[in-house]
Amino acid sequence: MDKINLNQIGTFTSEDGAEIVAHDSATQRLFVTTGDTVEIIDISDPANPTKVKDIEIGGGGSNSVAVNNGIVAVAVEADTKQDNGVVEFYNAEGILQASVTVGALPDMLTFTPDGNKVIVANEGEPNDDYDVDPNGSISIIDISAGVASATVTTAGFTGFNDRKQELIEKGVRIYGPDATVAQDLEPEYIAVSPDGSTAFVTLQENNAVAVVDIETATVTEVLPLGYKDHSKGQPTLTQYEFPSLPVLGTTATENPEDSTQTTAGQDILLGGLSGLFYEGKADNGNLKFVTVPDRGPNGNSADVDGDGAKERPFALPEYQARVVKFELNETTGVIENLSEVLLTREDGTTPITGRPNIPGVDEVPVDLFGNELGYDEFGADLEGVVIADDGSFWMVDEYRPAIYNFDSTGKLINRFVAEGTGDLADQPAGTFGTETLPAEYSSRRPNRGFEAVALDTDESILYAFIQTPLANPDRATSNGSDIIRVLGIDPTTGEPVAEYAYLLEDTAKGVRPGGRVDKIGDAIYAGDGKFYVIERDSEVGADANKFIFDTNLLGATNLLNSYLVNVNSSASGVEFDLNLQLQVNDDGNNLLNFGFSSESQLVLGLITSSLPEDIFTSVNEDGSISGSVSLDNSPELTQAIATLMATEPGETIDTSGLEFLLSNFFSEDLSENTFIENILDGVTVSRATLEQFSADELAALGVNAVNKTKVTNLPSIGYQAGDKPEGLALLDDGRLAVLNDNDFGLLDEDIPVDGTVPVNPNPTPVVLGIIEFDGGNQLDASNKDEGINIKNHPILGMYQPDAIDSFAVDGKTYYITANEGDARDYDGFSEEVRVKDLQLDPTAYPDAATLQADENLGRLKTTTEMGDTDGDGDVDQIFSYGGRSFSIWDEFGNQVFDSGDQIARILESQTPELFNADFDDDDEFKDVDGNFDFSDTSPSFGKDDRSDDKGAEPESVTVGMIDGKPYAFVGLERAGGGVLVYDLSDPTAPKFNQYIRTEGDVAPEGLQFIAAADSPNGEPMLAVVNEVSKTTTLYEIASLKASGDKGIFTTDVNGTTVELIDLRGFDNQATVTVDYTISREADFNNEVYFYAVDDITGAVDGKQVGDEGYMEAALNKLVSPVFSTSDNNTESGSVEFDAGSIVVPVIIADGTLTEALSGEAEVYFPYIGANTNSDNFDHIKMLNSNTFGFEDLPEGGDKDFNDIVIKIDNIA
Known part of the structure; x- marks a missing residue:
């Protein structure tokens, strides 16, 4: 792939400070906030940035600056920051033009793409005593008529004050002492969608984002960002499509009521699979599953007889309900050994059909000719399935709803229905099954009864999940409700023993775009009172919402042990x-x-x-x-x-x-x-x-809903098979399996009432998805573990982003966040403690003593405001601050990517001596001349000091378009600072491009991308302001050619940037001539060579990087003469390579090839795993698009990369 390379070209050091930066292309000036001033810096010569003047700022100082079309907007907090602040408008000369009042503590501002509005995040922080806490808000300033006529509209959160618990249940942190929602939510940073209609505003402490409709100045929703499970990896998906399924039956060829009406008949394939259960492994290693079709192939509900009422047409009226068994061969990827178990009543003979049960209550069943069919008292619209230890099947259906128990041969053992079911048909109790379930369940919406079943094997309770809120007492109530009932029964009697309130993710009050998530898809028991549950909407494609939640009954109120009283007058x-x-x-x-x-x-x-x-x-x-x-x-x-x-x-x-x-x-x-x-x-x-x-x-009534944590959104990880993921299973190795209902390949259309049913010419495939948690998600959680120890821990990380930016790929909007993390720590209220100070629940953490040791989790900072799930005073779940990552979210707030532990791994590889280092005190790391010195690697340098806190703290992020591709630039506040560069062409799988840091730059706070068209030298640039070092550094961005092109480029191999020359594009010649210039500024007599590799992974004649003998293999595959020169000298030359080859540089430090082969000299490769003496520093770097820089000192030494410099002048 094409890559880019950042190269420092200029730095300005301020006496006052440096926090946020903005650029004006017309004057080629940067505007940098320093607190009391905004510095204007001329970058018309980017190699020599020069201060023009200071803009003196009153009040409590400047917090943010943005520039558009010569208008400079500055966010200014009040002297007392709980008072309303102002936004001041200046021209590019620093002359005040206008000022408007906004909310308390305006912390960040930005222009809309058209420049007509300025959006301001008013953080509204409390005072230190926490007895004055202003509302957070977003101000929208309309400057379309000029700044002198600016008007301000405020989008606030007071409309959410009566939805506090709703937001908490969804995962929004609202926890300030006696705070309303409006007081507790603290807007931090803003990203505006490319079309200018919507703003995503980070609410850092609240672990959420606010969605703002800019035109109406309304906060439409507060979206929780979820948690990062550090006990396992990020979810990844492998999909297996079912082969051609067998024919389930053929539609009638003759109208039973009119023999003159005939059809050719249509073959209907097996499908409609709902529910999934994992049986275990077969003897041959195959994974064995069972599933159930629903009520059989049926057409859209429609008035087929013209009586004004809708009927339900059944394509195969005599369809017999069944269990479908199949196996997955993971080696071949083939689904095989499909078999069926047909279901019957207790007599073992009478089929269980898919037809409705009760005349006058259920839908009227008809055939494809419109003839009315008979009802089946035990007919089933099956949805979920589990297998008990005795081999019997438990299933639920949507009709009554009902809970079925069949033996292993498919013969009915019992059917449990709601009390009063017989009364609905004026029939005796027992006509439709054993009436043990609460009568309220008969108020289910049509075809929205039980959707999922799960067997708690620890407590011997069978749980059935209603699909959609009950129409209790009416449909309007169902439409407006967020409550899913979860009913637990004693499997031996069918008597209810538990009932819980489960709150849907998308509330009826929300106006989140896209289809509302209002249905359960499936559920599976995971042990210890936990379940995995699918919630879904009815949409299809990448933008759909099909969530998997990890849910827990711990602390949830069993409603059958509580009495909510009903009386009349x-x-x-x-x-x-x-x-x-x-x-x-x-x-x-x-x-x-x-x-x-x-x-x-x-x-x-x-x-x-x-x-x-x-x-x-x-x-x-x-x-x-x-x-x-x-x-x-x-x-x-x-x-x-x-x-x-x-x-x-x-x-x-x-x-x-x-x-x-x-x-x-x-x-x-x-x-x-x-x-x-x-x-x-x-x-x-x-x-x-x-x-x-x-x-x-x-x-308010003391009812605790089921606790839940989002695992993933299925479309976001690539599972987009139709609209109905209705099967969920848990494998014994912790993986999850999902399966979709394809509606038997039929269209959701009215039947023509001619004996046929509309068949989908492009049916949704039936796809089994296997989700494993293998994406890196580890962290180093201790600053007292004597080194870098990145591993899994049983904690949930709160993403808590600071900065956010937007970008578009293929017309779709995405948002990228830098997940820094933040805690509230005031004199009047502080949530921050260390894990070793918590009282951990002995059931949740049986190894608490070991876990709370300093070298494990004891030092990790956590919160006192979360984690006591059951309210008994101890902690059931440990949380940490910040995701230590960056994430990408779609326009609906679904996470489509998280960088997991990539930041930690990159820093471990490239700057291990600065890993999670703390540079908060700018005096601690200065030498006698007052300059920053990073050559000292002693403990006072602060290595690992921030591992117990938030790691490298990705704080700032911006996106820039280069050669038509979006690139992310992520600034790291700690760990030596620096900027990570990622290619965002595929938002679901960004590619690491480069990590760059400049000695002397500490704690990047603000980033400004400057497009080539707006740049002073015609090249794209990045301006980075560093808060601690008070420096503003300019990087020029050069494009590097990709594999298959002619030239030099870098690529990412296992998290490491590898430099090489790719000559595979020279197809019509035998050799390629490379002209170069070499220079040296080093005391060591180094030798540089190029060697040939099999591919970009670095393999040499099949020997992989890290294999024993790799160094010898590489040095025996040299394809160039030695590159060397004397100290402080520059000379030119040329060399020939074979066309079609890939050649990679290697440096022998202060030694010769002979000494290297005998082990007497250190050898450094672009592939760090090949370095001698276990050196984990990357000694070779692209200084710009055509120049290799080499560092000869162990572990990077002074990191100047000028010990040998080889510039490629021409390749032909």
């Missing part, structure tokens, strides 16, 4: 009802006052002979009643459990506009004859169902 009382909520409204007294005296109270009478002791009550109104009372065991006691108390008898309390939610939580089951009585006159008491509660209302 009948004075006679109603029987106690599970899973419902007492809701008392003042609708009957709206806008009126009614009085409560100390004797006249709201009373709920509990009439029973056995009463629990503790009842909790809560009112859904800020500052309103909350408390508890105790009841004794006196029979038929009437006790006040909630009271609107007056301070004196007869006082009137205004309740207009208030809504009261009261809930009773009992520590033991109530007897069946418990009654609830409402005796408050004039107050309407209404019913509320679980589906009608928001996450915040549930939290």
Whole structure:
């Protein structure tokens, strides 16, 4: 691939500071914030940047600067940073033109692509005592009429204040003391989409981004960024497409009601696979799976008989439900040994069909000619499958919904349905199965019953997941609900033993673009109360949302052990009802006052002979009643459990506009004859169902939803097989398997009612995806482990990006973040502690003593505000700050790439002496002349000092287009600073290009890409401002030719930049002449040679880099004479190489070839793994597009790369 190379051409050192930089192409000036000033630097001669003047900034100083079309915008915080700040507009000469007020602590600003608006991130940090915490916000300044007429609109977060728990459940960190959502969210950095319509704003401490509609100045959504699981690698996908599937059946060739109507018949292939279970390995090593088709091939629901009601056409009316078994041969990639188990009723003979169960309740089944079909009381629309230890199959269906148990031969053992199912058809209980499930489940939406089943083998509980929120009490409730019910039953009896509230990722209140994620796809038990769960939307392609979550029941409220009370206003009382909520409204007294005296109270009478002791009550109104009372065991006691108390008898309390939610939580089951009585006159008491509660209302009632962490989005890792990933299995080695439902290859269209069904001419393939977690995701977590130790740890890293930028590839918008990490550490509130200071849960961390040792995780900084999943006071999950990476996200907030541990690996390879070093104190590393000196590698140098914190801290990022390709430049605040360069042509798999750092530059804070068209010398450039060293450095960017072209280029091999000359493009000649100039500034007498390699990996006659004897093989394959010269001398020459070859440089340091072969001299290769003496420094570097620089000292020494310099003048 084509590559680029950065070469330093000029540096300016400030006396004041250097933080953020912007460029004006018309004047060729840089504008650099220093705090109290903005420095103007002339770069018309980029080799000699020169200060023009200072712009004096008032208030609390400048935080950010941006330039567009000669307008310089500066973000200025107030003297008291909790007060509103301002944005000042200057011309390129530094003359103030206008000023506008924005929010508290404007921290970053940027222009929209058209230059008409300035977007400002107002961070709104609290004061140090944390008793003043302003709202975070985003200001949108319209300057289309000129800066003198600028107008400001604010996009705030107050609309999310009543969605606090919802955001927390999704993974947004909201944790400041007594903070509202608007106070807690702190906008940090902004990226505007290329079309100028949308801004992504990082909320660093909150581990989230805000999505802003720029035209309407509205925050449309707050998207969580998830967590980085350092216990395993990044997910990668391998796909296996099913071969041609067998014919399931042929459609009828004759209308059974009209023999004159005939068709040729259509073969329908096996498909519609929903659910997946891994059986284990076959004797031959194949992976064995089982799955189930759903109700058989069927057409779109439509009015086929003209009666105004929709019917459901079945292409194969006598289709028999079945289990499908298959194997995957991973060696060949072939899916084979497919077999079926047909399902029958308990008699072992009567088939289980796919037709609906209950006339007048379910859809009317018809054939392809429109003839009405019979119902099947046990008909199944199967979705999930598991195999129990006894070999029996458990499945769920969407119809009733129902839970099925079949023996290993396919004979029905039992079918569990909701209580009252028989009543729906005016039939006795048992007609449709054993009625043990809660009656509410009959309110499922059509074809949205149970979608997933998972067997907790630890507790012997079978869990069924409803597909979509119940229509409880109506469809509108389902559409507006975020709650999925997870029901657990005793497999031996079918009786419910557990029920949990599971909150969907995409809420009904959100306006996130793309299809809403409102469905469960499948689930699988993973041990220790954990499940993997698929959530999905109905979209297809790369932009679809098909999430896999790692979920945990730890700390979740079992709703069957809690009682949400339903009552009506009948004075006679109603029987106690599970899973419902007492809701008392003042609708009957709206806008009126009614009085409560100390004797006249709201009373709920509990009439029973056995009463629990503790009842909790809560009112859904800020500052309103909350408390508890105790009841004794006196029979038929009437006790006040909630009271609107007056301070004196007869006082009137205004309740207009208030809504009261009261809930009773009992520590033991109530007897069946418990009654609830409402005796408050004039107050309407209404019913509320679980589906009608928001996450915040549930939290107010003490209900904890299922805990979940996103693993991946399937389309983002390449799984894009249709819209229905409905199979999920866990392999015994920790890998996951996914499978899609292809709808039997039919189109979702109305049937023509002529005996045929619309068949998809390009059917969605059935694809088995295997997800393994092999992408590097490790970290060095200790600064007391005596070295570089990059490995897996049982922690979740919070991405917490600082900088963000946008770019487009093939018309699609992406965002790239630098995942620095940040903690809140104030006098009035601090979340930061070390892992060794935590009390770890003994079940989650049985090896806590070892884990908390300083050399392991003990030194790692973590948070006190997260991790106690079950609320028992100890930590069940350890979190760390920052992803130590950069990530790429699509326009919907799905992560499509994370660099994992690449940054750490690159630094380990290229600058090990600076690995995770701390350069926070600019005086600590200066020599006697006041200049930075990085030659000292003693412990005082700070190596590994930041491993316990956030590692190299990728803080800044920008994207530039070079030769039509997007490149990312990522600045590292620690570890010696420097900039990483990646090719983003494939946003899902960026390629490492270069790591460059300049001695004396410390802690890059701001980056500015300058396109060739805007550059002072016509070449693309990068300006880097370094906060600690107060330097601004300019790098020229040169393009290097790729493999297959004629010339020199670098390539990435295992994380290392390899320099070589590729002569494979010279097809019509035997040899190639290379003209060169060589110079030397070194005391050592070095020798440089070129040797031939098999390919760019460096193999020599099949011997790989790192193999024993590689050095000898390379030195025996030399294809050039020695390149050498005397000290401080320059000379020219030429050499011939074979056309079509790849030649690579090698340096023998202060020795000869003979000495190198005898082991008496050090030899350094572009392939670091080949260096002698285990030297891990990259001694060969491209200084620009045609110049090799060589460093001869062990481990890089002074790193000047001028000990030998070879410039290639011509290749012909």
